[in-house]
Amino acid sequence: MTAQLAREFDVIVIGAGAVGENVAERVVQGGLTAVLIEAELVGGECSYWACMPSKALLRPGTALHGAQTVPGAAEAVTRTLDAAAVLKRRDYFTSNWQDDGQVKWVQDTGIELIRGHGWITDTRKVNVAGLDGNSYALTARHAVVVATGSSPTMPPLEGLSDVDYWTTREATSAREIPERLAVLGGGVAGTELAQAFARLGASVTLVARGSLLGAFPEEAATLVAAGLRADGVRLHLHTGTSSVRENDDGSLTLELEGGSTVTADKLLVTTGRHPALEGIGLESVGLAAEDGGELRLSTDATGLVSGGAGNDAEPWLYAAGDAAGKVMLTHQGKYGARATGDAIAARAKGELSGEAAPWSRYARTADDHAVPNVVFTDPELANVGRTVRQAERDGFSVSSVELPIQVAGSSLHAERYEGWAQLVVDEDRKVLLGATFAGPDVAELLHAATIAVVGEVPLDRLWHAVPSYPTISEVWLRLLEEYGL
Numbered sequence: 419m420t421a422q423l424a425r426e427f428d429v430i431v432i433g434a435g436a437v438g439e440n441v442a443e444r445v446v447q448g449g450l451t452a453v454l455i456e457a458e459l460v461g462g463e464c465s466y467w468a469c470m471p472s473k474a475l476l477r478p479g480t481a482l483h484g485a486q487t488v489p490g491a492a493e494a495v496t497r498t499l500d501a502a503a504v505l506k507r508r509d510y511f512t513s514n515w516q517d518d519g520q521v522k523w524v525q526d527t528g529i530e531l532i533r534g535h536g537w538i539t540d541t542r543k544v545n546v547a548g549l550d551g552n553s554y555a556l557t558a559r560h561a562v563v564v565a566t567g568s569s570p571t572m573p574p575l576e577g578l579s580d581v582d583y584w585t586t587r588e589a590t591s592a593r594e595i596p597e598r599l600a601v602l603g604g605g606v607a608g609t610e611l612a613q614a615f616a617r618l619g620a621s622v623t624l625v626a627r628g629s630l631l632g633a634f635p636e637e638a639a640t641l642v643a644a645g646l647r648a649d650g651v652r653l654h655l656h657t658g659t660s661s662v663r664e665n666d667d668g669s670l671t672l673e674l675e676g677g678s679t680v681t682a683d684k685l686l687v688t689t690g691r692h693p694a695l696e697g698i699g700l701e702s703v704g705l706a707a708e709d710g711g712e713l714r715l716s717t718d719a720t721g722l723v724s725g726g727a728g729n730d731a732e733p734w735l736y737a738a739g740d741a742a743g744k745v746m747l748t749h750q751g752k753y754g755a756r757a758t759g760d761a762i763a764a765r766a767k768g769e770l771s772g773e774a775a776p777w778s779r780y781a782r783t784a785d786d787h788a789v790p791n792v793v794f795t796d797p798e799l800a801n802v803g804r805t806v807r808q809a810e811r812d813g814f815s816v817s818s819v820e821l822p823i824q825v826a827g828s829s830l831h832a833e834r835y836e837g838w839a840q841l842v843v844d845e846d847r848k849v850l851l852g853a854t855f856a857g858p859d860v861a862e863l864l865h866a867a868t869i870a871v872v873g874e875v876p877l878d879r880l881w882h883a884v885p886s887y888p889t890i891s892e893v894w895l896r897l898l899e900e901y902g903l
Contacts, residue, residue, distance in 0.1 A: 420551045427453045429762060430558040431565055432536045432698060434524070435462020436750040437739030438565035442529045444759025450560065450766060452529050455536035455546055461520040463567055464748040466512050471590035472610055474508040479617030479649075480796045484858065487832035501595050501618045508590075515591070522645050537699035538562060541728045544699075547720040561734050561762045563721070565755070566698060568740035573602070576661035581670055583662075583685040586611070595619050600672055600682035602659060604630040607795050608688035609642060613795050616649040623652040623680045625659055625672065631793060635806075637820065637838045638799050638856035644836075645797050654680070657806050693743045702737065703727040715724055717742050719781035721758035731859075733765060747786050754782040788871040792861045797837065800864040803852030803871040806842055815845040821902045823857050826888035832858055839893045843901065849874045855893075863891060877903060 430443045431438045434456035435493050442452040460465050478499055485491040513519055534548035536556075544562060546554040570585045572578065586590075589611050597620065601612045604626025616622040624630075624646070630653065631639040643653060658675035662685065665671055672680040695713045700706065703726045707713040715725040721736040729735045737743075738758045739751030761780040764770035774780035793799040809816040823837025837857020844851050852866035870880060881903045885891040 420553065422553050424553065424555045424557075425453070426557045426559065427451045427530070428559045428766065429453075429561045429563065430536075430556050431455065431563045432538075432544065433462070433565035433567060433739075433741070434520075434531065435565065435567050435739070436459045436464050436748055437567070437741075437755045438563070439520075439524070439529075440522075440752045440755035441565060441736075441738055441759040441762075443527055444756050445561075445763050446528050448760065448763025450763055450764070453556065454529055454531050455544070456531065456533060457535045457549070459515065459520075460517040460524060460531065465517075465520070466515055467587040467590050469748050470511045471508050472607070472614065474511040475504060475590065475614040475618070476610060476794050476796075477579065478504045478507070479614065480794075480858075482617075483796055484832065487834070487858075489833060499618055503530055503592070504618060511590070515614045517825065520823070532556075536696075537697060537702075539699055539702055541703060542734050558734065560766045563758065563762070563897050564695070564698065564715070564735070564737040564741045565722075565739050566694045566741045568746055569694040569696075571690040571692045572687065573659075573689045575602075575659055577663050578687070580741075581662055581664045581685070581751075583670075583687050585687060589615075589686050590840060596682070596684040597621060598669075598682040599623070599684050599686060600625065600670070601682050601686045602626075602672070602686060603688035603690070604628060604632070604655065605688060606631070606689065608686070609646070611686060611688065611796055612651050613646055613649055616646070616651050621650070623654065623682065625654040625657055625674065625680065627656070627658050629655055631799065634793075634799055634801055635840055635854050637840070638801075638854050641797050641836060641838060641856045642793065642795050642799055645795060654678075662822065691740070691746060693741045695741060700726075703729075705754045714743050714808065714826070715741070717744070718773060719757070719776070719783060720759075720761035721754060721782070737760065745789050747791060749780075750785060750789055753784065757782045784872060788868055790864050790868045793865060794861070798859060798861050799854070799856045800861045800867075801852070801854045802864055802868045803850065804841075804842055805852055805854070809842055809844070809851045814851060817843045817845050819843070819897055821893065821900055822895055823855070823860075823893045825890065825892040825896060827890040827892050828857070830888055831890060837890075837893075839897060841875065841897050841901070847874070850877070850880075857890075860890065863893075866891070867892070877901065 428450035429452040434454040534546045536546040542558040544556045595618045599620045601608045601624040612624045660673040715737045723735045726735045738755045740746045776783045790802040820840040828835040840854045842852035
């Protein structure tokens with residue numbers, strides 16, 4: 419027998435992924451009550467279909483290749499990857515797609531959970547069609563937070579709707595390795611998964627309308643492309659795709675612009691993502707897409723949504739993470755979620771009014787200045803802050819210094835180590851605006867660069883941060899010497 423239940427909380431969070439969990443935890447720490455609404459697995463995309471499984475698929479190949487590049491270790495390596503063992507380890511890191519552990523954390527943290535689909539019906543009002551058969555009419559005393567993540571963006575490709583294809587979800591949860599895999603898209607997800615499946619035994623072809631990893635400096639992306647080619651990945655860059663069709667044997671054929679074709683057993687489409695805002699009732703509070711376009715939310719530094727019924731007069735509607743549409747990275751979404759949760763609690767207690775001060779605990783200021791990003795391919799690509807092109811676009815007086823990574827630490831790390839590093843400098847203030855590293859295991863260089871950018875450390879002071887010898891971090895010294903210090 420179903421029931422209609424009316425409940426009231428201080429804060430209602432729609433979406434119990436990593437971002438929603440962080441918002442709820444922060445408001446509870448701030449003395450408020452919170453409920454999470456989730457129709458799928460608690461923990462969200464990152465835990466089950468993105469960050470964790472994709473890195474679990476990538477790491478064994480990187481570890482094996484790392485051993486193969488060091489004399490002494492190379493002679494001890496006599497086998498290729500065991501695909502079944504890799505998939506089993508992947509399953510462990512996704513908790514076999516069971517969320518019991520995450521549910522226990524929610525309960526232990528003092529957050530309530532309602533499983534079901536939630537949608538906004540009015541100011542501070544949310545209805546939930548519960549998976550338990552009950553319906554819930556919820557009221558928020560202070561805030562409703564949209565933390566619904568993002569969804570894959572499908573290209574307008576002839577025939578795509580008629581064939582069975584993979585998105586990242588199907589790829590990261592695959593039960594077997596296809597003999598032939600075609601990857602459509604040259605961004606981070608497509609690049610990482612192309613290499614993962616190639617190292618697991620698939621014959622992989624990647625097709626991209628633009629360049630590979632086009633948001634990153636070309637020199638860095640070129641090293642990643644070379645790594646993919648070394649693993650047998652065939653790259654068709656700056657190549658459009660006209661259509662896809664299913665063949666009599668169940669395989670798929672892509673027709674590329676120019677007349678060539680690619681035939682594969684599976685097609686992975688990784689052509690971007692967009693905020694998942696459909697079906698959550700935003701139109702009921704005056705937020706709708708214009709002219710049939712895609713709905714995007716505009717938020718301030720605390721996550722407060724611009725517009726929405728009553729939201730300007732008395733703040734109540736917030737968005738965080740991918741749903742806010744600014745930076746679609748888990749770690750950055752969680753950072754923003756912490757700021758949003760703290761801001762909601764502070765406003766509820768009268769400790770915050772108006773806009774939050776930049777770099778305060780209530781503002782996600784780093785989203786505009788210092789977003790760290792790692793492409794976990796082999797070689798890795800790690801970037802934080804602005805590239806030269808972005809800095810120039812933003813009006814900075816900018817210079818840059820670039821060097822191959824050729825230091826004692828890299829030579830010891832691997833035979834024939836190839837890497838590249840760049841610092842982007844604000845010449846008016848003599849501080850870093852950004853940094854990029856490409857090469858084996860450079861991800862661990864990134865946090866030092868993030869601290870330098872966020873802290874606006876003057877270069878003449880950064881010169882006194884002496885890198886340990888012999889480490890790959892010695893490239894910092896070489897870069898600053900090249901700059902003239």
